[in-house]
Amino acid sequence: MGRYYNGDIEGKFWFGVQSSNAPSRFGGTEQEPAYITYDFQEEDLDEVNKEIETIEATLGNNKKIIEDFFKNKDSYQTKDLEEIGITNEILKEYADLLLGIQIRDCITEQGYCTFDAEL
Numbered sequence: 001m002g003r004y005y006n007g008d009i010e011g012k013f014w015f016g017v018q019s020s021n022a023p024s025r026f027g028g029t030e031q032e033p034a035y036i037t038y039d040f041q042e043e044d045l046d047e048v049n050k051e052i053e054t055i056e057a058t059l060g061n062n063k064k065i066i067e068d069f070f071k072n073k074d075s076y077q078t079k080d081l082e083e084i085g086i087t088n089e090i091l092k093e094y095a096d097l098l099l100g101i102q103i104r105d106c107i108t109e110q111g112y113c114t115f116d117a118e119l
Contacts, residue, residue: 007037007115009102014095017088020117022096026051026103035116040103042111048104055097062086066094 003013003020013020023038024030027047031037040048056063065084069076081091106113 003118005038005115005117008110008113009106009115011099011102013117014091017092018095018099020119022099023103023115023117025096026100028103035118037116038103038114040107040113042107045104045107048100048107052097052100052104055093055100059090059093059097062090063094063097066091 002015005011005013005020005023013022020036021030023036026040027044028038028040031039059066062085066086069081069084069086078088081087103113
């Protein structure tokens with residue numbers, strides 16, 4: 001079971017790590033009830049890029065550590081990440097980074113990005 005987002009971009013929020021409102025940190029307009037609809041326009045691209053840069057700076061070398069860890073893995077256990085010094089908070093930042101990159105690429109490609117996120 002998981003929570004998905006779909007529309008102009010699609011994916012699955014990281015279970016136990018990433019909240020459904022993770023796209024809020026990149027701006028956009030929230031709409032509810034069972035889903036949050038996010039709407040990003042071309043004018044939001046600077047804010048999205050700025051947040052991506054902030055996350056990358058926060059992650060520092062941890063980004064490469066996580067990428068290397070997941071190169072040959074589809075799943076993980078918390079203890080495996082702890083052994084390489086990756087906390088749940090660091091992993092949340094990484095998950096948000098990947099989402100932000102999807103949003104950025106979508107806006108760049110088509111000038112807007114709209115998707116629904118399950119609550």
